[in-house]
Amino acid sequence: MKDLTSATGDFAERLRRDLPAAAFREMEPRYLEEPRGRWAGRDGLLLAPGTTEEVATIVRAAADACVPVVPYGGGTGLVGGQIAADLDAPIVLSLERMNRIRKVDATENAITVEAGVILQSVQEAAEAADRLFPLTIAAQGSARIGGVLSTNAGGVNVLRYGNARDLCLGIEAVLPDGSILRGLSPLRKNNTGYDLRHLLIGAEGTLGIITAATLKLLPRPVHTGAAMMAVRDPAAALDLLNLARDRIGEGVSAFELIGRMGLDFLAETMPEVRLPLGTPDWSVLIDLGLGVSGDPQAALEDLFAVAHEAALVTDGVVAQSEGQRRDFWTLRESIPEANRRIGSVSSHDISVPIASIPAFISEGPAAIAAIGEFRINCFGHVGDGNLHYNVFPMPGRSRADHDEDRKAIKTAVHDLVHAHHGSVSAEHGVGRLKVGDLETYLDPGKLAAMRAIKRALDPAGILNPGAVLRAN
Numbered sequence: 001m002k003d004l005t006s007a008t009g010d011f012a013e014r015l016r017r018d019l020p021a022a023a024f025r026e027m028e029p030r031y032l033e034e035p036r037g038r039w040a041g042r043d044g045l046l047l048a049p050g051t052t053e054e055v056a057t058i059v060r061a062a063a064d065a066c067v068p069v070v071p072y073g074g075g076t077g078l079v080g081g082q083i084a085a086d087l088d089a090p091i092v093l094s095l096e097r098m099n100r101i102r103k104v105d106a107t108e109n110a111i112t113v114e115a116g117v118i119l120q121s122v123q124e125a126a127e128a129a130d131r132l133f134p135l136t137i138a139a140q141g142s143a144r145i146g147g148v149l150s151t152n153a154g155g156v157n158v159l160r161y162g163n164a165r166d167l168c169l170g171i172e173a174v175l176p177d178g179s180i181l182r183g184l185s186p187l188r189k190n191n192t193g194y195d196l197r198h199l200l201i202g203a204e205g206t207l208g209i210i211t212a213a214t215l216k217l218l219p220r221p222v223h224t225g226a227a228m229m230a231v232r233d234p235a236a237a238l239d240l241l242n243l244a245r246d247r248i249g250e251g252v253s254a255f256e257l258i259g260r261m262g263l264d265f266l267a268e269t270m271p272e273v274r275l276p277l278g279t280p281d282w283s284v285l286i287d288l289g290l291g292v293s294g295d296p297q298a299a300l301e302d303l304f305a306v307a308h309e310a311a312l313v314t315d316g317v318v319a320q321s322e323g324q325r326r327d328f329w330t331l332r333e334s335i336p337e338a339n340r341r342i343g344s345v346s347s348h349d350i351s352v353p354i355a356s357i358p359a360f361i362s363e364g365p366a367a368i369a370a371i372g373e374f375r376i377n378c379f380g381h382v383g384d385g386n387l388h389y390n391v392f393p394m395p396g397r398s399r400a401d402h403d404e405d406r407k408a409i410k411t412a413v414h415d416l417v418h419a420h421h422g423s424v425s426a427e428h429g430v431g432r433l434k435v436g437d438l439e440t441y442l443d444p445g446k447l448a449a450m451r452a453i454k455r456a457l458d459p460a461g462i463l464n465p466g467a468v469l470r471a472n
């Protein structure tokens with residue numbers, strides 16, 4: 001691998017001859033910051049191409065001159081994948097001008113969009129065609145499709161619809177040599193060799209820059225409903241999930257586990273958020289989407305009755321209107337903001353096998369207590385094993401008081417995850433935050449294969465160096 005150089009001087013002038021003036025932007029602080037404030041990027045050459053061909057021009061020039069390229073989507077990533085603090089004047093490649101919805105095909109049940117399209121805009125375009133694009137995340141109002149796919153984003157509907165990977169039919173991308181992969185076909189069956197789409201999804205811009213994608217659309221549920229139920233413990237929550245799927249089938253769209261600490265944080269920092277069950281130790285939010293003959297309210301009332309008889313639930317509220325359903329989701333979606341206001345010492349986006357969730361949650365407090373006295377807020381998408389396991393200071397103390405504890409806490413949590421055969425990165429990606437964790441916990445064979453793929457596709461190491469794999 002050659003030494004990387006800077007996007008300055010003659011290199012920048014070369015690009016000014018090859019690109020339109022609209023592709024050049026003045027650097028702004030937002031391109032050098034990330035939501036948690038853990039990293040700050042260095043100044044560089046900010047480029048905002050308007051077409052895939054312009055992206056290819058940039059990458060070809062970068063490959064020739066060994067200039068690093070850091071792709072930038074909506075800037076919502078939580079693991080530092082969009083920030084390169086150790087690169088001297090890289091290209092920061094923003095996809096924000098590539099924001100066109102190219103095609104909506106309700107017959108094909110597919111939508112083709114450019115990488116800079118906001119996720120919420122995709123949802124709205126699908127709704128206008130009487131279809132559903134079900135990927136839902138907290139940052140959907142600012143996250144862009146290129147970043148969503150590059151991190152294989154998850155969200156609350158993975159239980160029913162899958163991750164971003166499962167909702168993508170085709171990819172257009174610029175590879176590290178500047179060549180263009182044109183793979184936007186909506187085909188559901190296409191066994192013509194290696195599926196490069198799945199190689200690029202989740203690669204966080206290290207193997208290619210996604211410029212457009214063809215995404216799946218689905219029928220919109222005719223009837224929706226939701227309920228919040230207090231459960232005996234996390235094991236009862238899993239039993240309730242299985243009971244719900246047995247009785248309601250694939251109509252269960254989301255199943256969220258909420259711990260008491262999250263509700264306490266809401267009461268403390270966001271008292272305007274309604275808590276329909278008060279603050280039980282454990283509760284779940286169940287969301288249904290049914291067809292024309294379905295009755296979500298009746299189905300949820302029946303589920304509660306059977307679950308109460310089985311001593312799985314102790315209390316519950318079934319939404320009587322769409323407004324009340326939205327209130328339930330406002331509660332769930334406000335928990336991350338309440339966490340932010342409290343200020344975590346260490347936050348973890350992890351997953352374990354679903355059957356291991358009760359044991360992991362039971363064993364976690366002792367592992368943390370060995371380090372010190374902390375509060376734990378555990379919540380998440382229990383239907384797919386993804387938990388957000390966040391550790392907070394005790395009242396009267398701040399996260400800054402525990403800077404020296406952060407590494408030990410992360411290690412304790414990730415060691416426990418590994419012991420349960422889980423993943424230290426469930427839906428937020430690896431970025432730069434978890435590169436060392438991959439080296440510690442990832443299967444050596446997989447890690448070696450990833451490094452070989454990176455060397456083969458990007459021998460100069462120009463695409464997002466330092467993300468996912470350590471730059472060599």
